[in-house]
Amino acid sequence: MKNIFCVLLLSMVHPVLAQTKLEKALTNLEDNYEQEKVYLLTDKSQYAAGDKIWFKSFVFDGYNRSALSTTLFVELYDADKKLIDWKTTLLTNGEGSGDFQLKEDLPEQVYFIRAYTPYMTNFNEDFQIVKTLPVYNPKSKESLVISKSSDWSAKAFPEGGTFINGMPTKFAVRVSGNTSLPESWSGKVIDIQNPKTPVATFKSFDKNVASFTLTPASGKKYQAIIQDNAGKSQTIDLPQAADSGLNVEVSSSKEGVKYTLKGVNLKQQLQGYKIVGIINNHLAYRANINHLTNEASSLIPTKVSNGANAVLQLAIFDEQDNLVAKRLCFIKPGNLKVEKAEIVGQSLKPIPRAFNSIDLSPESNFKNYTVLVSEDNSSQNTEEENLLSGLWLTGDFTSKIDSPAQYFSKTTNTEALDALLISETWKRFDWNAVLNGSAPAIKNNSQQFLSYRVKPIKNNALLVNSTVNLVLRAGKGDPMINQFQTDQNGYVYLNNINTDEPLNVSLFVNAEKDKEASTDNLYVTVEPLVNPTPFKGNFPTTKYTLVKSGENKTLPPAIARAINTQKNIKKKESADIQIQEVALVGKKKDPKEELDKQLSTGMFSSVNSTVFDFVNENQNAGGSNNILDWLQGRAAGLTFQRNNSGVNVPYIRGQQAKLYLDEVQTDPAMISNLPINNIAMVKIIKGAGLIGDAVAIYTMKGNMKSKSTEKETPNTNSAIIKGYDRPSEFPIEMIDDDAPEKIENDTRETLYWNPNLFDSDYVPPRIKFFNNDSAKQYKVLIISFDEYDNILYDQQVLK
Structure with a gap:
């Protein structure tokens, strides 16, 4: 919550007026500790190799969507911290979306998605979100299983961090572990001198926490004995009670936070x-x-957070401005300020492949929605984490919390949340450091969109303090001429670049006196200034472990369904190709066929291929960095993933395709450096004979010339800016029963995914999808924010 200042007076309390050490610390905190956090929603909680991961990101500055950043890096890692793929995601009002295509040959293991803004790299890496995703593969030699080990430990935390003789003190007991926590546990507190008689007992609220109250006697030492449902126990020492100090008691209600x-x-x-x-x-x-x-007490009203839910950190300082106690608490724990979706109409039919729709109110204050519809399977577990727990809990606390979403559900136990917060520490800043005047070093300032540094060179010399012309062209758009003055180092800066198409940057300089203008001896390089940061930390521990697979490997039912869905998609793509081939029967040979016959040998001839003719057709490829970039999204079943060098590698139906240049096998790096104007033909071959899945590229021969009407620019005076990654479009069309390869069993789990459903001109925003073959009811998740960042979060089962 931003810029909230409230001075409340106790019966003996007056506002702080002097510029004390604490006052300076508060100013330091206001000026230097603005921070962001990320919540990442994926369409599923587990995947099969070959699946596509759909994700939606929400970036917050506190409890509001962040206006600090417009760029988010989302990275996919394997368990060995090897970077598999990454996306540069555009943020609009703190929201962005994208997708990852998993390879079919990914080994079965736990994978991790890391998400962060460049501004977040100024602070502790632990606050960058790392999401755990198990990925299964029936061909892997190892299998993921949930670990049966329950290696846990416990700690006890006194409220406020103080324990004073003769003062009743609330304790939170927190259990943590690297794998699964025990389902339930209980315990007792004993006086070491009289261990047979418990002085307090407790029972876990959930897997994480329990609480008890104890009034210590002078000279006594206490221990807590915790035992889980499997019989494992642990004994821990409680802190030694002090003879003097401050006792803190805090409680939260719908009226506010009362402290004594x-x-x-x-x-x-x-x-x-x-x-x-x-x-x-x-x-x-x-x-x-x-x-x-x-003794002093007061009620902090909810207006300190504008009536919204929030974590409040209460800190108490003595007369010398020393921190003597601190306590975290949640404002309005039993009264969440969360809106529900206004559904004004629905047509849901539990019939295989039936068309379904849900209409949202056009008169709502919420205008842009994130929507996920899945088949509801009663055997599926309750969600472990969601937007609310990410916003109010896990986005700010780095310790591992089991199933944090439970603290913001309809059946939440507010005592459990309070005990959890007693056991937590706010680590986004350290009070002692702030009091000493320390501030984080901000190396990466928040900036709008992407920025680049351009280095123009002429005759192998930098153009220092010179006038240069840069022609910018995004995709197939019109070129724009811009005049720049290089600085004393010979650089030009392109700032606030917002494009999800390749941006061609071409350098031109004015002709010298009595000389003709030329692009000869001109060279330009472009260096991105907004870059990903290597991950230095450790991935979170998980409840999974890998074991050697047996002869008959068993897959989770959801994974078996996902693999069948992948087969259906391949059948549909194959059917589309067959339909195209049938349509060509009986037609006269066209120039493309003649070019194919001229360039291809018998081994590379296939009816199951897609040909792109650059000699007889204008392919408008001038705006692409290279032919691999241009091919993205142009052939069914052909996808790309960047390798560690940033070069796009082709995949056909999830398998890496071979690359050929004039029918000689080559690698993506070679192809990426091939000028597009030298290319005569590209052929996408799917599963043909000895060649298999392949992308074959043929260069111009003899008197061949490109049909393109675009003026080709020599590579030496141009460079390509990649820009943001454009999200794929989620397919919502029904699988066609009349296709040559009939889909016998539609097993899709994700039926609808839309990270940006708009309300326009008072037309009801409509969620529309086709059923699979088994769904009788649907799990619908709807997320939105209004202009004041009030939250709409609605997850319900519809039938």
Whole structure:
């Protein structure tokens, strides 16, 4: 929550007026600790090799969608921290989307998706989201199984971090582990001198936490004994109680946060103590106790967060501005400010492959929606994490929390959430560092879109303090001429570039006196200034382990269905090709066929191929970086993934395709450096004889000339800017029963995915999809934000 300042007075409390050490620290906090967090939604929680991962990202600055960043890097890693693929995602109002195509030969293991903005790299890497995704492959020699090990440990945390003799103190007990936590556990507290008689008992609220209250006696030492449902136990020491200090008691309700402070054996009692409330590194509440008293209490109203839900960090400082206690609590834990979708109409039919629709209200304050519709399977587990838990919990806390979404469900136990927050620490800043004047070094400032540094060269010399002309052309758009003045180092800067098409940058300079203008001896390079950052940390531990596969490998039912869906997609693509071939029967040979016959030998001849003719047809390829970039999205079943060198590698039906140049096998790097104007023909071959899946590229021969009407620019004076990755379009068409290869069993799990469903001109936003062959009811997730960043989060089962 931004820019919230509220001074509330106790009966003996007055506002802080002097510029104290604490005041300076609060100014430091306001000015230097703005931070972002990311929540990443995927269409499924587990995948089969060969699947496509659809994702939607939400970037927040505190509890509002972030306006700081417009660029998000989303990276896919294997378990060995090898980068498999990455996307540069455009953020609009803090939201962005994209997809990853998984290879069919990916080994079965846990994979990780990392997401972060360039601005987030100024801070602790632990706050960058790393999402765990198990990927299964029936051909792998190893299988993922959920670990049966429950190697856990426990800790006890006194409320406020203080434990004073004679003062009732609430404790949170927190269980953590690298794998699965026990289903339930309980415990007791004993006096070491009299262990047979428990002084307190407790039972877990959930897998994470429990709580108890204890009033320590002077000179006593206490231990907690925790035992899980399997019989494993652990004994931990409670902290030694002090004879003096501050006791803190906090409770949250729908009216606000009530706190009570009690001083024990303090020289000046609570005089000079300060109470500070922080929300998202911003001051929300502040008070100062100026009179002699041993007890003070007050209610912090919900208006400190504008009535919204939030985590409030309460910090108490003594008369010397030393931090003496701190406590995290949740504002309005039992009253979540979350809106539900206004559904004004629906037509749902539990009939195989039937058309279904859901209409949302056009009069709602929410205009842009993220929608996911899946088949509801009652055997599926409840979601472990969601947008709400990412926004209010896991986005700000780096410790592992089991099933954090449970704390914001309809059946949530507010005592459990409170105990969890007692056991947590706010690590986005350190109070001692802030009090000492320390501030994070901001090396990557937030900036709009992408930026590049252009280095123009003429006759092998930098053009320093010179006027140059850059012609910019995005995709097939019209070229734009821009005049720039290079700086003292010979650079030109292109800032605020927002494009998801290849941007061609061509260099021209004015002719010297009495000389003709020429592009000879001109050279230009473009260096991106907004770049991904290598991952240095460790991936989170998971509940999965790999074991050697047996002869008859068993797959989870959802994975078996996903693999069948992949087969259906291949059948449909094959059927489309057959239909195209049938349509060509009886036609006269055209120039493309003649070119194919001229360039292809028998081994490379196939009826199951797609040909692109650059001699007789204008393919408008001048705006692409290379032929591999141009081929993206132009042939059914052909996809691309970038390798570690940033070069696109072709895949046909999930398998890496062979590359041929004039029928000699080559590699993507060679092809990426081939000028497009030298290419006569490209042939996409699918499963043909000895060649198999292949992309064959043929160069111009003899007197061949490109049909393109575009003026080819020599490569030496031009370069290509890649820009943002454009999201793929989710297919919603029904699988055709009349195709030559009939789809016998439609097993799609994700029936509808739309990360950007718009409301336009008071027409109801419509969710429309075709059923699979088994769904009787549908799990529908709808997410939206209004102009004030109020949340709509609605997950329900419709039938």
